[in-house]
Amino acid sequence: MPDILSIGQVAERTGLSIHTLRFYEREGILHSPVRRGAGGNRLYSEQDIEWLSLCMILRASDMPLAAIRRYTELVREGAGNEAERLALLRRHREYLINQMANLSECMDLINYKVGVYEDLIDEGAADHSCNREALPADGGPG
Structure with a gap:
């Protein structure tokens, strides 16, 4: 299995607070659902870090969360909606x-x-x- 990261490690790597990571999860702007470990702890992958980096750039460019959420939904749906993206x-x-x-x-x-x-x-x-x-x-x- 690829490197598994805790929410604290992701916060450290991205510069986002743990609160913000949880907020992004609730808002549905993470590419994949956050996995949970045996104790219920959130588990992240390098792919999650890459997606968060994209989201951070979009937010820094003043893209509204609703638009990021929609973009995320489109990506999750897969091929066929490239024109809307x-x-x-x-x-x-x-x-x-x-x-x-x-x-x-x-x-x-x-x-x-x-x-x-x-x-x-x-x-x-x-x-x-x-x-x-x-x-x-x-x-x-x-």
Whole structure:
């Protein structure tokens, strides 16, 4: 039998808390039902770790648990539903593309504001006699 891991070992390997692992199990987003040992302890495999890694990436990319659950269900069902899996992933990819564009706009504004304040500080260091309080050079909100 392949390496069997306890819930504590899986938590250590994935960085997920034991509480989160139990939550994921309850939410039905694990690829396979968690096996139990003779004492009722949860037993995980390397395949479980790989699936959890995928789920962690999907969550980190802001995929809702309901969508991860649906994707998991589709994978469990096996061949024949690849078009639905593809559609689900394409929708999420489109969401990420939009988020990345929004974040890029945010970064542009923040970089601009950083430059404005760096210039103000550089000018202030060169002109110690300036004892006035000024609006930011860009005229925008401080």
